[in-house]
Amino acid sequence: MKDGVYYSDYLQLDKILKAQMLESDKSGKVHAHDEMLFIIIHQSYELWFKQVLYEVGSVMDIFAKGKISDNSPDLYTVHHRLKRVVTILHMLVGKIDILETMTPLDFLDFRDMLRPASGFQSIQFKLLEALLGLKMESRHGKEYYISQLRPEDAQVIHDAEKTKPLIALVNEWLERMPFFDDAKYWQGMDTNSFWDKYKEVYSASLADGEKNNLLVFEEQLLSNVSKPEWSLSPKARRAALFIMLYRDYPLLQLPFGMLNVLLEIDEGISIWRYRHMSMVHRIIGMRTGTGGSTGKDYLSGALAKHHIFSEFAALTSFLIERNKLPQLSPSLKEKLGYNS
Numbered sequence: 608m609k610d611g612v613y614y615s616d617y618l619q620l621d622k623i624l625k626a627q628m629l630e631s632d633k634s635g636k637v638h639a640h641d642e643m644l645f646i647i648i649h650q651s652y653e654l655w656f657k658q659v660l661y662e663v664g665s666v667m668d669i670f671a672k673g674k675i676s677d678n679s680p681d682l683y684t685v686h687h688r689l690k691r692v693v694t695i696l697h698m699l700v701g702k703i704d705i706l707e708t709m710t711p712l713d714f715l716d717f718r719d720m721l722r723p724a725s726g727f728q729s730i731q732f733k734l735l736e737a738l739l740g741l742k743m744e745s746r747h748g749k750e751y752y753i754s755q756l757r758p759e760d761a762q763v764i765h766d767a768e769k770t771k772p773l774i775a776l777v778n779e780w781l782e783r784m785p786f787f788d789d790a791k792y793w794q795g796m797d798t799n800s801f802w803d804k805y806k807e808v809y810s811a812s813l814a815d816g817e818k819n820n821l822l823v824f825e826e827q828l829l830s831n832v833s834k835p836e837w838s839l840s841p842k843a844r845r846a847a848l849f850i851m852l853y854r855d856y857p858l859l860q861l862p863f864g865m866l867n868v869l870l871e872i873d874e875g876i877s878i879w880r881y882r883h884m885s886m887v888h889r890i891i892g893m894r895t896g897t898g899g900s901t902g903k904d905y906l907s908g909a910l911a912k913h914h915i916f917s918e919f920a921a922l923t924s925f926l927i928e929r930n931k932l933p934q935l936s937p938s939l940k941e942k943l944g945y946n947s
């Protein structure tokens with residue numbers, strides 16, 4: 608055998624493969640066959656959460672560097688890593704199929720031995736929510752949210768909530784969108800008259816029952832007053848809507864991909880929540896969770912409320928038909944092309 612790195616040392620398999628300690632194998636208890644699957648599934652989720660946090664952390668570091676240039680490799684790297692997160696999330700949904708091979712009766716063999724432990728105490732999951740931008744005040748059951756954690760773990764979450772989350776970094780990136788503040792690209796039409804024209808077309812596109820949308824459009828996009836509960840400022844929303852509308856131009860394709868990948872992350876987490884919740888319903892019915900929550904009802908509340916990037920999704924209410932888009936000036940078109 609050659610010298611050098613050895614497979615099991617490199618992967619530290621001695622630690623990982625000895626880390627499955629079944630509660631049901633402790634003295635005085637009855638071995639529960641499916642507890643091994645239960646532990647391995649959770650451990651593999653936590654490993655993947657670690658990878659997701661690693662990717663998200665690296666993306667946040669790139670954004671936090673300051674001026675991320677749309678013309679540099681940075682934006683590509685950010686997009687590529689977030690796409691990887693989406694792929695991981697899809698795979699994590701599929702893993703629920705494996706857990707569902709455990710029947711409710713199999714689970715009952717060891718379920719009561721787990722109290723009060725619960726996936727609810729997954730620090731990495733809570734950390735991910737906080738780093739992406741879920742605010743404490745928006746959390747479902749927030750009074751219960753931290754109470755199940757050890758003080759040192761609760762502190763990790765509190766500290767994460769003090770850092771600028773990904774959504775705030777994206778908001779700043781959008782606010783810095785180049786050429787919006789540069790009159791030379793708007794010959795014959797400054798950005799204000801662009802949005803006035805846009806409002807006119809948008810207003811004409813609304814059905815009778817949608818007229819209120821115009822007020823929301825004015826408040827969320829045209830005014831320059833942000834509300835504390837908003838994650839996106841009006842300036843950032845204008846930039847995001849502009850990207851969605853003119854995304855066929857080369858310079859906007861990657862920014863458009865960025866907005867999309869954030870929605871895909873939200874969707875990936877929601878689909879996981881939904882699958883987890885229906886699995887929970889199937890396996891414990893209406894019983895409370897081992898973590899002491901109302902079980903399925905708690906999870907259903909979190910599913911409904913814990914969307915992080917929904918303000919981007921909401922912008923699609925303000926789209927207009929492509930053939931009615933205001934024409935951009937030649938210099939702006941050139942700026943958005945490959946030769947800019």
Ligand code: HEM
Nearest residue numbers: 648649652725726727729732887896897898899900902909
């Ligand atoms: C038999 C399988 C499972 C059951 C019956 C179950 C049940 C529950 C219940 C009832 C809750 C609500 C909190 C509580 O009162 O305990 C919960 C939360 C949670 N579980 Fe599971 N779970 C299972 C498997 C998993 C797996 C494999 C993971 C993967 C890491 C997981 C991750 C989580 C997370 C992250 C939460 C917190 C969700 C949130 O706060 O929105 N669970 N689980």
